Amino acid sequence: MTPDDQALGPEDYERAAQLWPSELLKRATNLLIVPTWLPGEDRFWFRHEHRDGHEFLLVDAATGARCPAFDHELAARALGGDPTRLPVEGVEYDGDSVILSVDGARLRIEPRDGSSTELPVPDLNGFLGPRGEELFVRDHNLWVRTPSGTERQLTTDGEEHYGWAEAPDASDDRIDRDRTGRPPGTIGCFWNPDGTRALVPRVDERAVTAYPFVENIPHDGDVLPKVRYVRGKMSGDAEDSRWEWYLLDVADGSRVRVGSLPGELRILPWHAWWTARGTIVALASTTAQDQAAAVEIDATTGAARVVYLEYDHMFRFNNVWFHDDNVRYLPERHELLWFTFASGWPHLWLIDLATGAARQVTDGDWVVQDVVRTVGRQVFFTAGGVEPGRNPYLRALYRVDLDGTEPNAGLKCLTPEDADHAFPAVPFGAVTRDSGQSADLRSCLAPSGKYFVDNISRVDLPPVIMLRDADGKDVCELARADTSGLDEIGWTPPEVFRAKAADGETDVWGVLVKPRRFAERDSWPVLERIYGGHQVLAQPRSFLEGLNGMFMFGLHSLAEMGFAVVLLDGPGTPIRSRAFRDLTWGERDRFGIKHHRAAIEDAARTRPWMDLTRVGVSGHSSGGYGTVMAMLLEPDFYAVGFASSPALDPSVSSAYVPEPHFGKPDYGDGRSARRTPDEIAPNYARLSPSTYAARLSGRLAIVYGDLDEQVEPPGVLRFTAALIDAGKDFDVLPLPGRDHHYTTEPYYQKRLWDYFVEHVQGRAPLRHHRLDVAPGERLHVT
Template structure:
């Protein structure tokens, strides 16, 4: 705790000095000499190296014991020696997990390579307390060690003594969508539903054909995706009309041993492309023919996961999201009648975030838990399946449920993660909670201010809690999931080397959004050797993808942003409106509106920062980003040229019609409308003002490279000047180490008007 207090004191003193300095002298723009900028390059290079080993003991990666209560973790010391420690919650202490010398001697013998006890290069993956054995990886192989005899043997995956250690959440989320194979064995193992020549046959266990169910299947309209009911009386299958996605093409241009480019292509679904369709059918053993389930043909995603009723085995539930992401339903089908009824129907005038829909089925009680943002915040509800009515909200309030960690139907309790639940702090911080399914007895298990990351023990009796803030070192403790009670401190970070670097700490900052009410949160990295009498250019690290929020919340001792700041820039990162993890209204700003990218909020935020800290120069503002951030970076120059003056755009999805289907239709909607074209960076290329560097990997399979090439083509046709860096063989990336060097050199030229180091 002493180390933590020290770093906080230094940070507070530094920020206090900066605040006081603004009143002492008038600021003026900083225009360094070339000698000054070359010295800063050297300082940044030194910091990049020194900061790698500036903090020790800041994280614990637990390997929980199987058939035990404690966990193991690997501890690396400043001299690069390592030790493996065991934490015993019952004794509230930690100690060496095994005899390091004996294990080193045994492993040296079987691996035919001398290893030392204090530098064991192994990764422990499984600990079985009852068997007193461990599994670990070394030299790209898996090994098993008996800690009684210290005998070691190499093992294959099917020889393992136990299950792979989980992440401790106690919860595994099933996908909503599940396609099945072509050869499905019934649960009682008496029958097989087999796809032969695009048609369905029923075969006995020895392969004898008992019934030919369909005969009209073809390559263009086949049958398949079979799922049996648990009682083996029914099975569901589909008449499938497959759609083969079009491809995007690549040329490998630098293949060793060849003198020609090598062509390859990959399937790639873009917005508006059709999907394979599924028509649901059911067959009951002994009946003459199958029947259709009376529900519209599914033309979005694949065959759904089926949840068979325990009270009425012929009935089953399935989920459906309509294309366009504005309607989500849970339906119940009856195998006897072929009829289907809607259990739950949620519709939105904007979007429903499909990949964050949570459902869990308690079929013994004919109920299910589901998430919804229908009241403006993401919360959990308990639904009665038979009536289709909400029994009760489980969570409520002006905060959101982020994830579900565990569900205990016997105790009627849920463990989950929440953001915004603790008043007076950053609303993105995650806290871990427990609540009754009746919505009562809410307990915040780790209420301490900060962003919390947790690992639960497999038996649910303990959890490891690591919490920190961007400028505050982690606290790592073991706690009780019953009431959050502190059991013991597991680790204490050593930040002494970080303090010696005299780096300004990253600083959280808030300002009002465009509505003048909502708080916008971001972080600032100040230049090293900051002179408060001078004004420094601003560079925004931007990513406005609506799928999440992106400003770091955990301890950030050093980052690329701080390295860039060392050159003499104020580097910021902001979560504007339209990003996730806040209210539904906050998120809805992105709907059919990706070009907005929260820019009004970001610009207000940077201007507010300058009002509080006069050494922030809002006349020299640049931005950089990758992927959606690449789209945003160029968008800043196109749509807000009065504020942003320079941008580095890496592998941007510059036109949402060219990028992947699932991401773009989620936010831009379906069917495609004029707004797709109107918001395209390609369509708006003629508006370019300021300086631009485009970066693209020519083998990007995430965002097709033609997205960047097409915007380059449009810029050329408009007579615009820009720089472009194509990296052969690179996939979806910011340009890698070379691209990052080119990025910082670009900003030195464009915002400081200086030549970077001569690198040739």
């Protein structure tokens, strides 16, 4: 029995809720500034925050001179709000008038009398062409909408699961679309420069597995469950979605089919460029991402040829999945800027598309992170680890020339401070939505390449935002964070640490989050928040990420319950060398759990307050898999686990989840497709937690949503069946009606806190207590 004096009370939860992410964000200002540049100018507007509100400023980048972006009092009268707290999301200028985007609407405000007129809102589901026409999908067919609003149908043969430019089922939102009646998104339309033709896809999913999801509590109130089908290739399936590409004449709807590519290569719907040579350059890859290619398409005949092909068991066009690809077409010399680990480190190369010859643009034992912009014959990009001795994950902005005879020609660091210089990446795939305009204008680097906005911070260094020129010289300070509100409640930033992996040589970096009442004289149980996937960085780099990064959500509140929380990126994760990335490839311990354990033990050698006799682990999605494998592969270290939406069984998962993580299933004889429905690939069985279910010795909770399109519930239940067969005790929390994205719900967070309080600390949580906080939102990867 837990002593009554150790039981938690409401005050414990109130103290933790004070550090809820949205509450922390209310207490700090100017944590990240991304300017919006005026078309064709080196001027931009941004939102400048104060403790008691905010204002919108217009800045001349050449001089740093600033003025109000519009008349705030006039706008407040038109909007019926407070001039110091206007909910403006966008600012445009049309002569003397200003157009403000507010809550999904666009309002033109006249400067003379403050009158306002509502304007049409562009349909973000379509693709705008150079003449203002828009391609969009309706009833599985392509339509075009003129600037005047006239609509014309371009195709008539589209059908369900064989639609034109229609997002495939396996897009993580099919069930929500079914429940709400929302149409699928339009994808992959690439206009030619004069707006007369477009490269468009047609996706054939008719032969692909229709996976059944049971909606136990139907959205429409029906008392009987409904079955929702989502089509997508499952592990071991022979059939996959077939992507057909066409050259479509927008005037009459006539089409030319693009020729097929060798092997399993298929053109990707994210990047394609029409060239002045009568061709189209596009990117191609395989489902498993073990091959990538540059493809050139004859714009008249549709004939396609592979110009450049690369093999890599984990090819990436960027280190991080959710960032835009680090590939750019350079029309003046018909070249392609390429991103590859070919040298052992992720670097930029240049491909001559006429000859296929490739040469290296950047080189060294450091990491190119995001291409920010190409300007003329120069490339601006972020990189980490260039300066010796620094945290390799921190971003700095660099410039390099493309015409050098050797790599790193004219390489220059434009942000010298030992800090993170956050240049938020364009979200993956977004640049094609409206011909790149919004991505081009909403960027820390001016379209001209002459100026940039530099967000300078670390998890322990509040941001200072500088305006600088293309040589890195200061123009002016734009803003600096006010974190006095955090100081008022005694908030402390995460502690960055470096430790050794299990080989005793490899450096592992991460952060420690401590409670406000932390004292080194006390002993603190340790919790690890694990991810381990190859495609996303888990640890925070900037001050904003330290408050509410993608994997930091709720960690300050969790620590406040009496824990030291660890978040690290071990071998097998991105933004390091190929050797670091591949250290766990092919092992049953694919997520490098032994390296996580070794790093925590190494950190504890100089931090005796870390109590390694009481260690718990939690994670979501791939982190759920990592949590379960930690409990099974290192059971004498990790005693308590809380795994949500764990991608547990690669043999019964959507192929798009395990193949990039683990490689293709290998059934022998070179087969990656099963012969019988019950055939299990030996390499996947070796990676399945079910194989090791008998090793469970600690306390494990498993959480899942019954409508999770990324982690199919039957895969989770197969593991629970293996635990039952092994006679193991465990806890299960099913969340009805939830998809993959529920970890910011207060109910989920409290159940996580309580599990560790009860089973790691041995204290009694307060049952049936509702957290008085709003559901949160995780910061997207920046």
